[in-house]
Amino acid sequence: MNKRVLDIVFRLTVFALLFTGFAQMPIFARYYLADVPGFAWTADYYLNHVLHYGLAAVLLVFLGWRLPLAMRRTWNAGGILLALTWAGVVSTGLVRVMKNQPDAFFSPTFVVLVDWGHLGFVMLLGLVSLGRALAIRMKRLS
Amino acid sequence: MKINRRSFLASGLAVAAGTVAGPAKARAQSDGAEEVVLATLLDLSKCIACGACVQACREANARKYPEPVKPFPKMYPSRVKAADWSDKRHVDDRLTPYNWLYIQTASGTYDGKPFELNIPRRCLHCQNPPCANLCPWGAASKDGRGIVAIDDEICLGGSKCKDVCPWHIPERQTGVGLYLKLAPSFAGNGVMFKCDRCQDRVVAGGTPACIEACPEGVQTIGPRDEILAQARKLAEESGGFLYGDTENGGTNTFYVSPVPFDVLNQSIEKGPGRPHLAAVADPFTAEDVLARAVYAAPLAGLMAGALHLIRGATSEGKNE
Numbered sequence: 155m156n157k158r159v160l161d162i163v164f165r166l167t168v169f170a171l172l173f174t175g176f177a178q179m180p181i182f183a184r185y186y187l188a189d190v191p192g193f194a195w196t197a198d199y200y201l202n203h204v205l206h207y208g209l210a211a212v213l214l215v216f217l218g219w220r221l222p223l224a225m226r227r228t229w230n231a232g233g234i235l236l237a238l239t240w241a242g243v244v245s246t247g248l249v250r251v252m253k254n255q256p257d258a259f260f261s262p263t264f265v266v267l268v269d270w271g272h273l274g275f276v277m278l279l280g281l282v283s284l285g286r287a288l289a290i291r292m293k294r295l296s
Numbered sequence: 297m298k299i300n301r302r303s304f305l306a307s308g309l310a311v312a313a314g315t316v317a318g319p320a321k322a323r324a325q326s327d328g329a330e331e332v333v334l335a336t337l338l339d340l341s342k343c344i345a346c347g348a349c350v351q352a353c354r355e356a357n358a359r360k361y362p363e364p365v366k367p368f369p370k371m372y373p374s375r376v377k378a379a380d381w382s383d384k385r386h387v388d389d390r391l392t393p394y395n396w397l398y399i400q401t402a403s404g405t406y407d408g409k410p411f412e413l414n415i416p417r418r419c420l421h422c423q424n425p426p427c428a429n430l431c432p433w434g435a436a437s438k439d440g441r442g443i444v445a446i447d448d449e450i451c452l453g454g455s456k457c458k459d460v461c462p463w464h465i466p467e468r469q470t471g472v473g474l475y476l477k478l479a480p481s482f483a484g485n486g487v488m489f490k491c492d493r494c495q496d497r498v499v500a501g502g503t504p505a506c507i508e509a510c511p512e513g514v515q516t517i518g519p520r521d522e523i524l525a526q527a528r529k530l531a532e533e534s535g536g537f538l539y540g541d542t543e544n545g546g547t548n549t550f551y552v553s554p555v556p557f558d559v560l561n562q563s564i565e566k567g568p569g570r571p572h573l574a575a576v577a578d579p580f581t582a583e584d585v586l587a588r589a590v591y592a593a594p595l596a597g598l599m600a601g602a603l604h605l606i607r608g609a610t611s612e613g614k615n616e
Contacts, residue, residue, distance in 0.1 A: 178432040180454035180456045184373070184375070185373070199459065199460050200579055203430060203583065207587065207589075207590055208589070211586065212593070213593075214593035214597060215597035216597060218593065218594040218597020218598040218599075219604070221597070222598065222601040226605075244594075248590070251587050251591070253429075255587065256546070257423075259331075260437070261437075261439075262434075265428075266433075266434035266450055267434075268434065269432065
């Protein structure tokens with residue numbers, strides 16, 4: 155598979171993760187998306203939960219695969235920030251998966267921190283990615 | 297303490313993730329005592345529907361009941377309706393934010409004989425609770441004592457917990473909670489309320505109020521393994537039927553009845569605030585498989601990435 159195809163698959167995976175992640179909140183039914191023909195599934199919490207897990211596995215394969223390659227590169231401040239934000243998303247996501255195991259118990263405070271942390275890191279990832287893309291574009295233009 | 301492969305893996309990953317609150321079936325409490333998952337057994341043949349448990353529940357939990365701010369914020373879009381039980385606090389024939397336990401009555405005929413059974417209904421405190429697993433906000437959680445509780449200071453009242461609960465147990469009260477401080481017109485709609493099996497009393501070493509108040513000894517509480525064995529023995533000896541042991545992947549509430557639960561389910565009034573007694577399959581079987589895939593995925597990716605690098609280096613060497 156060539157690099158371009160892999161890049162498209164990676165971006166689609168991230169988009170689908172964002173979508174199924176936001177579908178965990180009761181907003182798609184409230185704001186009519188689930189009423190659009192063909193979109194009723196967006197309000198199916200169990201389905202989106204399973205899709206989110208499956209997509210997370212795909213994403214983690216991608217990230218694991220890219221890690222040895224990334225380690226060989228020269229890191230700038232933007233890259234380090236992006237990597238740390240990804241680490242935040244991945245670690246809070248993994249802990250969420252552990253939390254959902256039947257025989258695992260975490261304190262309520264820890265559960266709140268992990269849930270809010272996951273959401274916060276995703277928002278931060280969006281901002282950092284946007285800022286980095288803009289910075290690269292401006293550098294090319296100048 | 298029993299640690300299975302999944303616990304071991306989860307524990308290892310939790311440590312790797314830099315967390316300190318590792319999962320445990322039984323975890324040490326701050327006072328040194330060991331936390332044990334507790335379950336309750338309800339012998340339905342004993343319940344006389346006196347209502348002592350309902351009254352005790354209301355008295356013990358009155359201080360936790362919502363005191364909403366009125367008028368409620370206008371909510372958008374208009375399809376979002378307020379849920380207000382504050383003027384109907386007296387209602388005790390269904391679950392409400394002010395009534396976390398009620399008695400359901402089933403009457404009919406089984407095996408050619410008439411029956412009438414009373415069934416105290418409340419949250420069953422699942423072993424793998426969908427309300428806690430799927431809450432996107434961290435408001436619902438389970439603890440090491442087998443209690444599933446909703447934090448009324450965190451909950452936004454989106455009602456997802458009610459939607460994913462097979463029995464639709466949690467009930468919403470609008471006009472209270474954190475959503476009022478965020479964007480009350482556009483997100484959230486109050487707080488969800490349900491039985492927390494008197495978490496404060498249990499943490500302090502006490503017994504849930506409903507169990508303590510019952511004059512007939514309908515309910516028994518104790519370590520889950522022991523209570524489940526007791527429930528199975530009771531069902532076997534009395535020729536009865538068991539509900540709650542496998543429902544929804546297993547709960548911490550076991551009902552034993554002389555009448556099959558599918559018959560009871562047809563004989564009870566069901567609807568909002570009045571849960572069914574039908575069989576419930578484990579909704580997380582696919583999740584368990586996918587969780588293993590999630591744990592294995594980074595390692596698989598790392599190996600593929602490393603192989604890719606090695607192959608690249610090897611072919612570079614050959615070209616030279």
